[in-house]
Amino acid sequence: MKSATATLLISCADSPGLVAKFANFIYANGGNIIHADQHTDFSTGLFLNRLEWQLEGFNLPREAIATAFGAIAKPLEAKWQLHFSDTIPRMAIWVTKQDHCLLDLLWRWQAGELNAEIPLIISNHTSLKAIAERFQIDFYHVPITKENKVEQEELELELLSKYDIKLVILAKYMQILSPNLIANFPNIINIHHSFLPAFPGAKPYHRAHARGVKIIGATAHYVTEVLDEGPIIEQQVVHVSHRDTIADFIRKGKDLERLVLSHAVRLHLENRVLSYDNRTVVFN
CATH class of the missing domain: 3.30.70.260 (ACT domain)
Structure with missing residues (x-):
């Protein structure tokens, strides 16, 4: 040891x-x-x-x-x-319906690759509750609409405080966080299914396919008030061609998303990332 x-x-x-x-x-x-x-x-x-x-x-x-x-x-x-190094941070994972990033993080955590405790999963849907139960992690369903967003984000902040969470991972959490939530809990990592700054926002694979790009990528970054423009921690790309369909883009992209997010989380947990001027230095 x-x-x-x-x-x-x-x-x-x-x-x-x-x-x-x-x-x-x-x-x-x-x-x-x-x-x-x-x-x-x-x-x-x-x-x-x-x-x-x-x-x-x-x-x-x-x-x-x-x-x-x-x-x-x-x-x-x-x-x-x-x-x-022996202070183990407590981490929460937020998800919606897609399970690939969640499962990858949990498998790596179970294998001892991620030096963290994961006591909490929050979702705006119930689709992934069974996964949380399988790993014996508390699961909270917090549905969010335009009408209840303020109240539900307050509930999310209360849960982060209750569980003494130090880091939140947005593992395909398909909600835009409010400036108030980010101000009250700024330690958040997101995975975006694009090689930022290309194709921020929704449906980047569809837009990339329509544009006829030859590479697609994934980006893990810290969350800021400006959507998909926070300091970048990790990025990877894969080649695509005119023969690839949108389904192919999504399949290849999911592989990248898993790798990029888990690597970024590990770098953060090992205290290898230093942010400044909306950029990062990553000490590998």
């Missing part, structure tokens, strides 16, 4: 000596760095850094790490996050 690690994700204005400054914080406290990566965005002058180190032998107790690093980060006006 691997020993517990701590991970810092840091972003700040670029300046000389930042790599040494952050690494020395760990070295000076007896830490052993097992992963270090950084990127400088010269268009914005932003420095982005991921540091992961073993907690075994580290001189600072974990409850003191944030305060100690904060003293270094404050003069730099840095934004930063601290995560511990």
